[in-house]
Amino acid sequence: MPNSPSKNLQRVLEAASDVVLGKPHPIRMALACLVARGHLLIEDMPGVGKTTLAHALARLLGLQFARVQFTSDMLPADLLGTTIFERDSGRFRFHPGPVFAQVLLADEINRATPKAQSALLEAMEERQVTLDGETRALPQPFFVIATQNPAHQIGTFPLPESQLDRFMMRIELGYPARDAERALLAGMDRRQLIAQLAPVMDPTELEAAQAAAERIHAAPALFDYVLALIEHTRGAPEFEVGLSPRGGLALMAAARAWALLAGRDHVLPEDVQAVAPGVIPHRLLPAGELRGRSAPDLTAALIAAVPVP
Amino acid sequence: MKWLRLRTASAAVPSEALTRPQLGWLIAASAAAYAPHIGQQPVWLLSACLLLLGLRALLWQQRRPTAPRWLLVALSVAALGAVLIAYRQIFGRAPGVALVALFLALKLNETHSRRDAHVLVQGALFLTFATFLTVQGMATTLLAALSAWISLAALCAATHGTRGVRDNLLRSGRLLLMAIPAMLVLFVLFPRISAPLWGLPLDAHAGRSGLSDSMAPGSIAQLSLSDEIAFRAKFDDAQPAQQDLYWRGPVLSQLEGNRWAISARTRHSFAALPYTPRNAQARYEITLEPHGKNWLFALDYPQSLPEGSTLSADYQLLARKAVIDRRRYAVESAPVPGLGRDEPAAILDETRALPRLGNPRARRFARELAARADTPRALVASVLSNFREQEFTYTLEPPLLGDDAIDEFLFDTRRGFCEHYAAAFVYLMRAAGVPARIVTGYQGGERNPVDGYIVVRQSDAHAWAEVWYADSGWTRIDPTAAIQPSRIERGLAQALPRGEPLPFMLRADFDMLRALRFRWDALANAYNQWVIGYDAVRQRELMARMGMRDADWQKLAFWLVGLGALLLAVYTLWALRQHAPRDPWLIAWRRVTRKLARRGLAQEAWEGPQAYCERVAAARGDLAAAMKQIAALYCAGRYGPAPDNTALTELRRLARHFKP
Incomplete structure (x- = not known):
């Protein structure tokens, strides 16, 4: 094997x-x-x-x-x-x-x-x-x-x-x-x-790994968290443009791959938080306070604002 | 996850500085707090506050920093000085409110942090509340509620800066709604004392219009231009005819120059009725607007004395204390034939007295009439018919009169309002040796079809005369009725010639407006009766109706505390339910995090379980193993594909025995 x-x-x-x-x-x-x-x-x-x-x-x-x-x-x-x-x-x-x-x-x-x-x-x-x-x-x-x-x-x-x-x-x-x-x-x-x-x-083998990543389990509690993140980017005044559905899909896919790299069979909120700095900032248009802040700052502010359910 | 933690420590914690939308909310909250004060506070104060508010709003709108500190310090000193100059002190109700108003606007100009926001919102709420120190009407209450709503929304915005306008308004609205049961319990059960808690000072009603203790030509005509409500009356059964509604007020028997005044002699008053009570012909309840004097109004003649009142020697109902709060009292009235037949000579002398000089033509005229009439009744009739036959005009705009006012009026101008006729009539009577005096008060009133209350306004103010006959005592004579019967039968608007300036509410061409006003009035009256007029007596009545006998303050306090505790328990349970997790894994996990939180290792809201576990393990090496086991179980159970029950049991066991 x-x-x-x-x-x-x-x-x-x-x-x-x-x-x-x-x-x-x-x-x-x-x-x-x-x-x-x-x-x-x-x-x-x-x-x-x-x-x-x-x-x-x-x-x-x-x-x-x-x-x-x-x-x-x-x-x-x-x-x-x-x-x-x-x-x-x-x-x-x-x-x-x-x-x-x-x-x-x-x-x-x-x-x-x-x-x-x-x-x-x-x-x-x-x-x-x-x-x-x-x-x-x-x-x-x-x-x-x-x-x-x-x-x-x-x-x-x-x-x-x-x-x-x-x-x-x-x-x-x-x-x-x-x-x-x-x-x-x-x-x-x-x-x-x-x-x-x-x-x-x-x-x-890479193909197999990609398929395995797609099978990584995501629990309802995790979807709740990802949805909360997405909703926050759409509702909060700091962002003129929120995360698109494609952005949400990308976030989930990346988090699954991250969980696979960690050798887990399920996604944790930490996986989402880990990939967020790569997946999220370039899809947002920050406004107000966050305008002109660096991508990690932006992500950190977003993550800190959304409680893990 | 170390990289994330490092970042958040410096940048992501929501900063204490307020964002632009948050500041916008605070500006709106301050502006709303001033709204109920419009019309209550002096214009200079409100404009000063508005200027300061406008300054902040302008800077905010242009995204510029706040005014420099030195300017604010200077403005504060100026504000203090202005209050000192205007009120001559800085303690007391009016200067206190003025200071709060000014400093709220100044505080807004130096509001930067969340702490400032809290101070400002509290200031705005206090300023809103301060409105009730001067007025307590329904419109004020509505405005104050609106202001509280906006202030709370600003507080919501300051606490969670990321929410939208709608969300903040909904949230604070929900808070206000949640407060309503508590408010009702406090309102209904809080032991009432007879005066408002904060004791309005006497000056509060100084500027009110109303009848006064003296009358000169033109003073009632002036009053007639006012729409203000003097009192409301509600009859228990049938309402007497409009022309019989003579609401007796101050009786003026003393004439000095052209000025009629209350006699010192009749200030002596009776604590009990000076006559035998009769069967009442009219039973009614009067809700008197505060007017700062101590007279109460009643139809002739009261058959019982309301609590805390006396009857003057000229049969006017008097309150023991000046009426500075809205006052409700029930009266029964019935005519008393022959009242005053045994009037003491001193009073008869006084009501016959005239100044030594003045008005020679009137005196001569009275003597001529008296010579022709053989009884006082015949004299009265001939004077009234003289008013009817000569070209007298009833008008709100009488010409100005000189020193011999009665002469000029009777023989030259012949234009006058009720006080001219009453004064001239009484003068002629006295000149002919018949005791007579002027009675002021209100005549008629308008029945509100919505709630059946008779609304008596200042425009219903009237003056008439009383003549003393040896056989039947004091008899009411209304000379105005002789000239202009429609004034008495159908009200002022019908009686005045066309084109005269009428009080707005009396104009016939605003029918729709009047109907609206009727509704508003009925509503305001209900509010006055049940909210503002909810005093110790009403409270006792209500409690009795709900089955609580002799509601003294101990019983009320007992129920107040009991119901308050119950409400608090309901709110707490509800709040806990809102936040209580339903997921069994989460419940077990929270058990662990709660224990750790007590040791200063609380899980951040945004922190994932694994990251938290690592943090705890790093901080407390002794817990590392247990914590890793717990976190692994929790993660697998809550986020894993196939959670099983044995793992849950194990997690629960570990959580129970976890001892940080």
Whole structure:
């Protein structure tokens, strides 16, 4: 019998922590997002290890990896692929774009024009691409990690709120702690490390883990809690826009994946609270007191305002 | 979950500073607290408060910080000074209320934190309550209730800043509704004493309009322009005819210049009826509005004395103390033929007396008439027929009269209101040597079809005359009736020439308005009768009707405490039921958290069980193992897929034996 999904995922986490140093929490969030079949948006400075994280995860899960640097002159075809006439065979042949990878790292997604952005976002939502009247399914599993650079917004096209909703989570990596950075400086080149990584799971096992996450039990008391959170975002004056039903579904799915990572067969309020900083803030439009507060602050305020029933 | 806890410690705890909507609520609550004071407090005070309130509202609206501290300090000193100047003291009811009003507005200008909000709401509630120190009418009560509603909503908003306007209003409305049973118990059972608890000072009714103890030409005409209610009367059986409703008030027998006044001689009063009581022809109850004087009104002549009243030597009903609260009394009346036949000579002399000089034409005229008439009755008849035959006009706007007012009126202007006719009549009588005096009071009244009460307004004020005949004593003569019979039969509005300024309520062209006014009046009257007039006597009546005999204060207090405790118990049980968990797992878990809370380790409302368990384990190593076991059982039972009963039993057992 193969190892249980949660054991496998534990090993993925451990192995990834050896590569991306000092970031156990973001790694866990990213993995939970993946297990919950969601896409991930990382908002952070260049060079903090976004690519390393994405690449390492792909490698450990035995998935193909592709990376696209988004630029302002990028066209949808650069992403999706294009049909080219081949003289040898005298036929048109489709050359798939980088989107046909299992893990796609879309770097600096806000540099591209809305046209290219929406090509990616559509692919993310539908998990298929329609080109020249032909619909092509994307590989299974399909996982997009997009990054945004928050500091330099000049000449960019920030994603509108409606499109942010397509990402299950938005997280930040942040600088590594001193010890982790020392280990990083002293250690091997990350790219070599990744190349040496052996896959811990195969796509079938990942599929099994995703299915297992969906079966994690959520009790009525837990639904009461999630509903209370959702209602609070809709009723309270601190939020101009509350959580959408899609946001609620994402919250539940992520909490289930988090519970699976913890090796539990049921969801606790703590699971919801743990994934909330990734799932909730980018879907809300804070007003009043909370305007301009950071995502963790926002989540903490929300959680503190809603009692666990 | 450490990252979360660290964050919440600094940022997520709801801050003590008030948010903009919360401040908005507080501004609204303060404004509402001033509303019942409009018309009660001086204009300068209300405008000062309004300015301060407006200042805060403006800054709030423009999202600007509050006024600087030095300005507020200066304004506070100015407020104190203004109160000192206006009232010459800062203690007492009126200056006290003024200070509360001003400082509420000032406090609003420095309200930032939740603590300030509590102070402000309490201030607003107190200011609202202070209205009842001066007025206690129904409209005031409604306004005060509205203000209390808004104040409580502001308190709700200050406590839970995240709720919407509707929610806060509903919540505070529910609180007020919940208070109603307690209010009723307190109202009905609280032992009543004869005066209001806070003892209204005498000056409270200084500015009221009403009859006075003297009369000069024009004073009643002035009064007739007022719509204010003088009293209400309710007849037990048939109501006498309109033209017989002469409500006797102050009797004026002394003439000084043009001014008629109450005689010092008749101030002597009887504690018992000076005549044998007869069978009553009219039984009625009067609810007298406070007027600050000690006269009561009754039809001629009272056959019994209401409690705390006497009868003056000129048969006017007098209260022992000035009427400064609304007063209700029952009277029976019947005519007493021949009353005053044995009047002492001193009184007869006084009612014949005239000033030595003045009004020569009137004196001459009286002598001429007296020479032609052989009896006083014939004289009266000839004077009245003179009024009828000459071109006398009944008007609310008589011309101004000089020193010889009677002469000018009788022979030159011939335009006057009831007091002119009564005065001229009495003057002529006295000039001819017949004892006569002026009686002031009210004539008629308007029957409210809604509740059957006769409403007597200041506009019904009237003056008539009494003449003394040797054979039948004092006899009422109303000269106004001779000139303008419709005044007596159908009221003032019918009697006045067209185009004269009429009291608003008497105008015929506002029929719908009058019907509305009737309804409002009936309602206000019911409120006065049952709420404000709920005194010791009524309380005893009500208690007797509910089967409690001789309700003294001990019995009432016993029931008050008993019912109060019962209500408290009901509320408490209800509140507990609202919050009591139904889930058996949660009940067992709460048992544990309660024990820990007593040790200073309470579970935060938002805290999940696992996180809480970790926190407890970190704080109390000795409990770590037990706590982990309990938390695991609880989590699996409450959130797990298939909770089983043995686990529940185990959790209950652990919870019972858990000893932090």
